[in-house]
Amino acid sequence: MSFKAIKTSVDHRVLTVTLNRPDRLNAFNGDMQSELIELFTKVNRDDEVRAVIVTGEGRGFCAGADLAAGADTFNVEKRSDRPGGSAPTQWRDGGGRVSLAIFECLKPVIAAVNGPAVGVGVTMQLPMDVRLASTEARFGFVFSRRGLVMEACSSWFLPRLVGMAQAAQWVYSGRVFPAQEAFDGGLVSELLAPEDLLPRATEMAREIAENSSAVSVALMRQMMWRMLGADHPMEAHRVDSRGISTLGKLPDAAEGVTSFLEKRPPDFKMKVSEDLPGFFPWWDEPRFR
Numbered sequence: 001m002s003f004k005a006i007k008t009s010v011d012h013r014v015l016t017v018t019l020n021r022p023d024r025l026n027a028f029n030g031d032m033q034s035e036l037i038e039l040f041t042k043v044n045r046d047d048e049v050r051a052v053i054v055t056g057e058g059r060g061f062c063a064g065a066d067l068a069a070g071a072d073t074f075n076v077e078k079r080s081d082r083p084g085g086s087a088p089t090q091w092r093d094g095g096g097r098v099s100l101a102i103f104e105c106l107k108p109v110i111a112a113v114n115g116p117a118v119g120v121g122v123t124m125q126l127p128m129d130v131r132l133a134s135t136e137a138r139f140g141f142v143f144s145r146r147g148l149v150m151e152a153c154s155s156w157f158l159p160r161l162v163g164m165a166q167a168a169q170w171v172y173s174g175r176v177f178p179a180q181e182a183f184d185g186g187l188v189s190e191l192l193a194p195e196d197l198l199p200r201a202t203e204m205a206r207e208i209a210e211n212s213s214a215v216s217v218a219l220m221r222q223m224m225w226r227m228l229g230a231d232h233p234m235e236a237h238r239v240d241s242r243g244i245s246t247l248g249k250l251p252d253a254a255e256g257v258t259s260f261l262e263k264r265p266p267d268f269k270m271k272v273s274e275d276l277p278g279f280f281p282w283w284d285e286p287r288f289r
Contacts (some may be wrong), residue, residue, distance in 0.1 A: 003020075003031075003035045003039075004031045004035070005019070005020060005021055005029065005031040005032035005035055006018060006019055006020050006032060006035050006036065006039070007020045007057070008039065010048065010049060011202075012206050012209060012210075013048060013049060013050040013051070013206075013209040013210075014049075014050065014051050014052075014053060014202060014205040014206055014209055015043060015046075015049045015051070015052045015053070015107075016052075016053045016055065016198075016202075017036075017039060017052060017053065017054045017055070018054075018055055018056065018057050019032065019054070019055070019056045019057060019061065019062050020057045021057075021066075022056075022057040022058030022059075022060070024063065024066060025056075025058070025059070025060035025062070025063035025115070025116060026056045026057060026058070026060050026061065026062045026063060026121070027062065027063045027064060027065065027066035027067070028062055028064060028065050028066060028094075028095065028119075028120045028121065028124075029065075029066040030094070033094040033095075033097065033098055036098045036101065036102075036124075037097055037098055037101045040052075040098075040101040040102055040104070040105050041101060043105065043107055044104075044105060044106045044107070044272065044273070045273050046273075047214070047271045047272060047273050047274075049107060050107060050205075050208060050209035050214055050217075051107055051108045051109075051110065051205035051206075051208045051209050052105070052107050052108070052109045052110070052205075053109075053110045053111075053112055053198070053201045053202065053205055054109065054110070054111050054112065054125075054128065055111075055112040055113070055114055055197075055198060055201070056113075056114050056115060056117075058115075059114075059115045059116075059136075060114070060115040060116045060117075060121075061111075061113045061114055061115050061116060061117040061121055061137065062116075062117055062118075062120065062121030062122075062124070063116055063118060063119075063121055064118045064119025064120055064121050064142065065095075065119055065120055074146070074148060076091045093151045093152065094120075095120040095123055095124060095151045095152030096151060096152050096153050098120075098124050098152065099123065099124055099126065099127050099152040099153045099154075099157070100127075100153065102124070102127040102128060103127040103153070103225060105221070106218035106221065106222070106272050106276075107214075107217070107218070107221075107272075108129045108130075108205070108208055108217060108221060109127075109128040109129050109130075110128065110129065110130045110131075110132065110201050110204055110205055111125040111128045111130070111131040111132065112132050112134075112197050112198055112200075112201040113125065113131060113132065113133040113134060113137040113139075113179075113188065113197075114134050114136070114137065114194065114197055114198075115134065115136060115137055115138070116137070116138045116140075116176075117137060117138070117139050117140075118138070118139065118140035118141075118142050118176060119140070119141075119142055119143070119146075120151065120152055122139050122140065122141060123141070123150065123151060123152035123153075123154040123157075123158075124152055126152070126153070126154055126157035126158055126161060127153070127157060127225070129221065130189055130204065131182075131187060131188040131189060132188060132189065132190045132192060132197060132200055132201050132204075133179045133182060133183065133188040133190070133191055133192070133197075134179065134191075134192060134193070134194045134197045135179055135180075135191055135192070135193060135194065136179070136194055137178075137179040137182070137188075138176050138177065138178055138179065139170075139176065139177055139179070139181075139182045139187065140170075140174070140175065140176035140177065141154070141158075141170045141171045141174060142174045142175075142176065143171070143174060144171065144172060144173070144174035145174035145175075146174075150171055158170075158171070160228050161186065161187065162185050162186045162187055163186070166185045166186065170185070179191055210265070211265070211266065212268070213252040213255075213256065213266075213268040213270060214268065214270065214271065214272050215247070215250075215252060215268075215270045215271075215272060215275055215276060215277075216247065216252065218272045218276065219243055219247075219276070219277075219280065222280075222281070223236070223239055223240075223243070226283055227239075239282055242277075242279050242282065243277070243279075246277040246278075246279065247277065250270065250275070250277075251269055251270060252268045252269070252270045255267060255268055255269070256268070
C-alpha cells in the first residue's frame with residue numbers, strides 16, 4: 001500500500017501503521033482520514049496480517065485536526081470534503097468514519113501512543129482494543145475549548161471504556177492531561193518508557209498472531225464490541241451458542257485441542273477472508289436489531 005499521510009510495515013504477521021505528518025505533530029487531515037479508512041477496510045481481506053499496531057512518527061501521536069484553515073477549520077459549509085451540493089446536515093464527521101472502520105475491523109488493534117494525542121488523536125484510539133502509552137504521552141478531549149462537541153463516535157465509546165463520571169470530567173473541562181492520569185482513569189492499560197513502547201506493543205501483537213486462531217479472534221472482537229450495546233445477556237448467549245456449535249466442527253477447533261494434547265504450538269489454517277461462519281454478521285438478523 002502506498003500512502004501520503006501514513007506509512008505501513010508488516011513483520012511476523014503484524015501490521016504497524018505510523019501516522020506520518022511529523023512536521024504537524026501528525027495532525028489529522030483529509031489524506032489521513034481516507035488512507036486510514038482504506039487501510040482498515042483492506043486489512044480485513046489480508047490474511048497475512050493478524051494484528052495491527054497504530055503509532056505516530058516523531059514526538060507526537062496525533063495533535064488532532066489540522067487547523068491550517070484557521071477559523072473556518074470546522075465550518076462544514078466551507079469544507080472541501082463536503083459532497084458537492086449536499087446539505088451540511090448530510091456531511092459525516094471524518095473522525096467518525098475512521099472510528100467506524102476500526103470498529104468494523106476483524107483484526108485486533110493496539111494503539112502505541114508515543115506522544116501528544118488530542119481531539120481526534122485520542123478519539124480515534126477508542127475503538128482500538130488496547131491502548132499502551134509512553135510516559136511522555138498526553139491526552140485531551142479538547143472539544144469544549146474549541147466550541148465543538150466530541151466526535152469520532154466518542155460519546156458512544158468513551159463512557160463505555162472509562163465510565164460516565166471519568167468521561168464527563170475529561171470532556172467537559174477539555175483539559176490536556178498526562179499519561180499517568182490516562183492510566184489511572186482506565187483509558188490506557190500500560191505505561192511504558194518511550195524506548196519500551198513499540199517493543200511491548202509488538203510483543204503483544206505477536207503473541208496473538210502466533211498462538212491464536214484468526215477466525216476465533218475476528219469473531220470475539222466483534223462479539224465483545226457489539227455486546228456493549230446489548231439489552232440482555234441472552235443476546236450474548238445466543239451468539240456464544242452459535243459460535244461454539246459452529247466452530248466446534250471446524251478445523252481450527254480440532255487443531256486447538258490436538259496441539260494442546262500433543263504439547264506443541266498450534267498451526268491454525270482457517271482464514272478470515274474465506275472461513276468466517278455463515279451466521280456472521282449475526283447483528284444483521286432481525287432478532288439482533
